[in-house]
Amino acid sequence: xxxxxxxxxxxxxxxxxxxxxxxxxxxxxxxxxxxxxxxxxxxxxxxxxxxxxxxxxxxxxxxxxxxxxxxxxxxxxxxxxxxxxxxxxxxxxxxxxxxxxxxxxxxxxxxxxxxxxxxxxxxxxxxxxxxxxxxxxxxxxxxxxxxxxxxxxxxxxxxxxxxxxxxxxxxxxxxxxxxxxxxxxxxxxxxxxxxxxxxxxxxxxxxxxxxxxxxxxxxxxxxxxxxxxxxxxxxxxxxxxxxxxxxxxxxxxxxxxxxxxxxxxxxxxxxxxxxxxxxxxxxxxxxxxxxxxxxxxxxxxxxxxxxxxxxxxxxxxxxxxxxxxxxxxxxxxxxxxxxxxxxxxxxxxxxxxxxxxxxxxxxxxxxxxxxxxxxxxxxxxxxxxx
Amino acid sequence: xxxxxxxxxxxxxxxxxxxxxxxxxxxxxxxxxxxxxxxxxxxxxxxxxxxxxxxxxxxxxxxxxxxxxxxxxxxxxxxxxxxxxxxxxxxxxxxxxxxxxxxxxxxxxxxxxxxxxxxxxxxxxxxxxxxxxxxxxxxxxxxxxxxxxxxxxxxxxxxxxxxxxxxxxxxxxxxxxxxxxxxxxxxxxxxxxxxxxxxxxxxxxxxxxxxxxxxxxxxxxxxxxxxxxxxxxxxxxxxxxxxxxxxxxxxxxxxxxxxxxxxxxxxxxxxxxxxxxxxxxxxxxxxxxxxxxxxxxxxxxxxxxxx
Numbered sequence: 001x002x003x004x005x006x007x008x009x010x011x012x013x014x015x016x017x018x019x020x021x022x023x024x025x026x027x028x029x030x031x032x033x034x035x036x037x038x039x040x041x042x043x044x045x046x047x048x049x050x051x052x053x054x055x056x057x058x059x060x061x062x063x064x065x066x067x068x069x070x071x072x073x074x075x076x077x078x079x080x081x082x083x084x085x086x087x088x089x090x091x092x093x094x095x096x097x098x099x100x101x102x103x104x105x106x107x108x109x110x111x112x113x114x115x116x117x118x119x120x121x122x123x124x125x126x127x128x129x130x131x132x133x134x135x136x137x138x139x140x141x142x143x144x145x146x147x148x149x150x151x152x153x154x155x156x157x158x159x160x161x162x163x164x165x166x167x168x169x170x171x172x173x174x175x176x177x178x179x180x181x182x183x184x185x186x187x188x189x190x191x192x193x194x195x196x197x198x199x200x201x202x203x204x205x206x207x208x209x210x211x212x213x214x215x216x217x218x219x220x221x222x223x224x225x226x227x228x229x230x231x232x233x234x235x236x237x238x239x240x241x242x243x244x245x246x247x248x249x250x251x252x253x254x255x256x257x258x259x260x261x262x263x264x265x266x267x268x269x270x271x272x273x274x275x276x277x278x279x280x281x282x283x284x285x286x287x288x289x290x291x292x293x294x295x296x297x298x299x300x301x302x303x304x305x306x307x308x309x310x311x312x313x314x315x316x317x318x319x320x321x322x323x324x325x326x327x328x329x330x331x332x333x334x335x336x337x338x339x340x341x342x343x344x345x346x347x348x349x350x351x352x353x354x355x356x357x358x359x360x361x362x363x364x365x366x367x368x369x370x371x372x373x374x375x376x377x378x379x380x381x382x383x384x385x386x
Numbered sequence: 387x388x389x390x391x392x393x394x395x396x397x398x399x400x401x402x403x404x405x406x407x408x409x410x411x412x413x414x415x416x417x418x419x420x421x422x423x424x425x426x427x428x429x430x431x432x433x434x435x436x437x438x439x440x441x442x443x444x445x446x447x448x449x450x451x452x453x454x455x456x457x458x459x460x461x462x463x464x465x466x467x468x469x470x471x472x473x474x475x476x477x478x479x480x481x482x483x484x485x486x487x488x489x490x491x492x493x494x495x496x497x498x499x500x501x502x503x504x505x506x507x508x509x510x511x512x513x514x515x516x517x518x519x520x521x522x523x524x525x526x527x528x529x530x531x532x533x534x535x536x537x538x539x540x541x542x543x544x545x546x547x548x549x550x551x552x553x554x555x556x557x558x559x560x561x562x563x564x565x566x567x568x569x570x571x572x573x574x575x576x577x578x579x580x581x582x583x584x585x586x587x588x589x590x591x592x593x594x595x596x597x598x599x600x601x602x603x604x605x606x607x608x609x610x611x612x613x614x615x616x617x618x619x620x621x622x623x624x625x626x627x628x629x630x631x632x633x634x635x636x637x638x639x640x641x642x643x644x645x646x647x648x649x650x651x652x653x654x655x656x657x658x659x660x661x662x663x664x665x666x667x668x669x670x671x672x673x674x675x676x677x678x679x680x681x682x683x684x685x686x687x688x689x690x691x692x693x
Contacts, residue, residue, distance in 0.1 A: 096655045103433070121432055192554075198640055200655055239557045239639030253531045253556060370431040376656035384469055384643040 040081040048078035049313040051304070053137055055083075059298035062305055063088045065098060065109040067288065068243055069262075070162070072317035079308055085301050093242045094199065102127055102293050110296040111305065113161055116287050117201055119151045120367030128157045129292040135303040138310035138330075146287065146327035151366065158289035159306060162324035164261030165354055165362060166202045166284035169195075169245075173273035174255045181280040183210040185258070186229075191236040195248050195257035198240035200379035201365045202284050204230065206258065209281040215363045218371035227378045234382050249274055260286075265323035265351045276351045282361035283354070287327070319343065323352045425663035433657030443664035466648070466665070470672065473645040476559075477627040480566040484623050485616060487567070488574035492615070493608075495575075496582035503583075510575050518569065522636045525565050529556040529637070557639030565633040570626065574619035581615030582608070617684045621677060628673050645669050 040048040068091045080087050090109070092098045095118040101107055103125060114122055122128050133139065139159070146160045168179055175193075179185055185194065196203055204223075205215035207230045213222045238254050241247075245259045246267040259267075264276040292302055309315055312330030319326055319335050320342045326332055335343040346352050354362075368375065391397050425443055428436040445451075447466045454461040495506040513521060528534045536552040543550035555561055585608065593603040631646030640647075645665065652662030 094655070096657065100654045100657070125432060125434075234641075237641065239641060241639065248530075251530050251532055372431050372433070373429065373658070376658060380648070380651055380656050381465055383640075384465055384648060 040078065042074050042077040042081065044074060046074040046078070046317075048074075048081050049311060051082050051308050052311060053307070055135075055300065055304040055307060057083055057085065057300045057304050059085065059301040061086050061088065062111070062298050062301040063090075063109050064111045064113075064305075065090045065092065065101070065107070066111075066113045067091065068093050070113075070288075070322055072321035074321075075309060075314055075317045078314065079305060082308070083301070083304055085304070087305075096200070105295075107293070108295065108297065109293055110298045110302050112291055112293055113288050114158070114291055115365075116149065116151045116289070117365040117367050119158060119289065119291065120369070121372070122291070123152075123157060127293055129294055129296065130156050131159065131292065132303070136306060136310075138307045141310045141312060141315075141328050141330035143327050143329045149287065150364075152289070158291045159310075160327040161288045161290055162262075162318060162322070163285070163287040163327055164324040164352075165278070165358070166197060166199070166206070166258055166260050166286065167264070167358075168256065168277040168279055169249065169259045169264045169267065169274060170256040170277055171249065171252075171271070171274050174252075178275075178277065179256065179279075180277060181210075182206045182258075183281070184279075185256075186210070186233055186236075188236075190256060192238050193255040194237045195239050195241060195245050195254040195259065196237050197245065197259060198242040200375055202258075202286075204375055204378055205284055205363065205365055206279075206281070207233070209279075209363065215284065216366045216368055218368050218374070220371075220374060223371075223374050223378060227382060230378065230382045240383075246270070260324075261351055262322050262324045265349060268349075268351060278350075278354065278358040278361070282363050283358055285359065285362035285364045287364075313338075316342070319346045319352075323349070325352055325354065421663045421666055424660055425667055427660045429658045429660050433659070435659055443661045444668070446661065447664055447668060469643055469648050470645050470668070472643075473628055473669075474672070474676075476563065476566065476644065477624050479563060480570065480627045481620055481624045483563070483567045484570055484574045485619070488571055488578055488619065489612075489616070492575050492578035492582055495579050496585075507576075507579070510572050514572060519632055519636070521569065522565055522633055525561070525568065525637055526556060529561050529564070531556070556637065557641060559638065559642050561637040562634045562642050562644075565637045566627055566630070569630075569633060570623045573622040573626075574616075577618040577622065578612060578615035581612040585611050613684065617681070620680065624680075625673055625677065629669060 042048065062085050064087065066089060071089070076087055076089070079085065092101070095115050098112060098114065099118055099122065102109070102112060102122070119128075133155075136159070139155075142160055146163065147155055152158045168182070168185070170178055172178060175190075177184075177187075177189065179187070179190070184190075201215075204226060207226045208215050208217055208222065211222070211225055211229060213219075213226070217223065237257070239248055244263070245257070246263040248254045249257075249259075249263075249267045250270045261276075264274070267274040268276065290306060296302060310328065310330075312328065312332075312334035315326075315328045315331035316335040316339060318324070319331060320339070323346060326346070332343070332346075335346070350358075391401070423437065424435055426439050426441070428438055428440060428442065430436055449463040449465060449467050450460065451463060452460055491510075495503055495510075498506060526533075530536075531552045531554070533556070535555065540550050540552065589607055589611075590603060593607050598606065629646045629649075631644065631650045634640075634642045634644045634647055646669075649662050649665045649669065652658045652665065656662075
């Protein structure tokens with residue numbers, strides 16, 4: 001082949017690839033499907049429920065900033081299909097990461113997913129907008145036990161998404177003596193075999209619990225004691241991971257540690273030897289929430305999303321795909337009636353459906369206001385000092 | 387106007403340098419000044435910057451403290467100095483291993499047939515097509531307890547009937563070193579190759595004519611003439627390794643804390659931009675000092691331009 005032919009061939013290839021990309025872009029645009037009749041079906045064959053009620057929406061985009069591995073693909077796809085809105089999703093793996101990005105300003109997110117304890121700080125910093133309850137007809141779907149929490153009385157700023165616990169996770173096949181308390185994790189036999197969440201408040205919190213203190217203490221002397229105690233534990237921890245702690249557990253890189261509900265549930269399904277143990281001092285309880293940051297621009301799409309995902313026939317997908325404790329009673333009822341297998345797996349698992357005494361014994365992390373720097377410094381100094 | 391521009395060399399120069407100058411001013415000088423200002427500030431409990439003038443952040447970084455547990459008047463906490471030292475020694479080790487691996491390969495490519503040379507260079511560059519972070523994650527798959535390396539060693543050991551317990555490689559400082567060496571290897575190969583390739587063949591012939599053997603030729607001709615490439619590569623490797631935090635985060639399991647991690651954490655986890663700024667500036671000053679002494683000894687390495 002001479003040079004001229006080669007260039008000709010290259011040219012044809014370039015044009016062909018451009019044509020193909022253009023076609024791909026066209027067919028992927030969800031907007032074209034909204035007018036067509038009949039039920040909308042996702043790529044996995046899931047038939048999307050109609051929105052009820054259908055909200056008036058003119059926006060074509062919604063930008064959400066959410067936790068990693070937390071959303072059923074069908075739920076995301078269905079929202080795009082039924083409303084013809086392009087959903088843009090960015091992810092984070094710690095509240096601090098999310099907070100840094102939102103407080104830096106200039107981001108254009110419509111919805112974020114702060115956990116309980118960071119909400120007070122976000123409200124104080126005027127980073128959140130008040131919710132318009134008149135635009136939330138489906139708000140009654142939530143179990144009242146998850147509403148009106150101390151971090152946001154009257155749900156002025158937030159709505160629940162999912163909740164869960166931080167507790168002990170252990171591979172019973174490789175660990176001889178199963179730990180039953182947070183304090184047990186300090187035992188030398190577990191050194192170098194543990195995974196912990198990279199979550200300052202939870203890890204310092206459980207350390208405080210082993211000393212008999214409150215997880216939200218602001219007493220500098222108690223925190224100083226916790227720092228010394230935590231410094232003994234940190235060298236024994238092999239890895240801190242909040243992105244996907246189940247991976248190291250399933251792969252056998254670590255044998256035990258602390259993680260949260262959903263990761264433990266999936267690890268347990270992959271390997272039934274991996275068990276979730278509620279410590280005698282009590283697990284850490286938490287709740288993730290929706291909130292609208294200041295500067296959000298697609299208000300109509302925000303409320304369309306909130307109402308649509310609050311529907312029982314939509315939100316049950318989280319019970320199927322991301323097994324955390326579910327605050328939406330309509331979703332639980334829907335699953336119970338229509339998806340008995342999914343419901344049974346959820347309701348029968350002590351991981352997703354924690355026993356009442358574990359919940360009663362649990363500890364919620366709260367905003368500590370002026371004591372925040374004490375927690376921050378402990379975390380940086382303890383983790384940096386090996 | 388145009389006529390004047392055509393005649394004036396200096397006006398042309400100014401015009402050509404203008405875009406870069408503006409770029410550097412807006413995106414380097416101004417942020418640096420802001421960092422400097424913030425580093426003298428204090429944080430509020432919520433993590434806002436209170437603008438004032440205090441050296442507290444720098445004093446904290448040095449480890450000097452007057453608030454001591456045992457009632458002493460002054461004490462020294464080596465935490466942050468230790469992190470800086472650890473980063474520095476990792477950067478030196480990485481650079482050393484990168485040179486050791488890159489030099490023979492660059493030599494091989496430079497002495498290859500010109501037709502194959504481009505092919506080899508192309509192969510050096512292929513890994514760069516994949517995202518930096520994804521390449522680090524790939525090392526996770528190789529290094530983990532049930533990863534590829536342990537499986538292969540286990541299989542060989544099994545054939546030889548030697549008992550084998552999987553090696554603990556992931557989440558160790560060694561894993562971080564391996565990841566760093568891998569990531570920065572191409573940045574050493576290319577400048578060394580460029581200087582080796584430029585060496586005139588007649589110099590080797592002259593060396594042979596004058597009775598030098600292979601070793602002598604290498605030591606007296608090849609090595610000195612390729613030093614600019616090594617120097618340039620060292621600068622391109624050493625400086626980024628000092629500040630990188632992704633490799634130690636992923637392969638070190640967030641347990642190997644380098645100065646890059648320390649800085650990143652101040653801005654995220656700890657919400658203390660003032661201390662983070664102070665640490666950034668100290669890192670920059672340290673890097674500048676090391677680079678300054680290095681380049682004063684070895685020259686700046688003209689290949690940095692070619693690379």
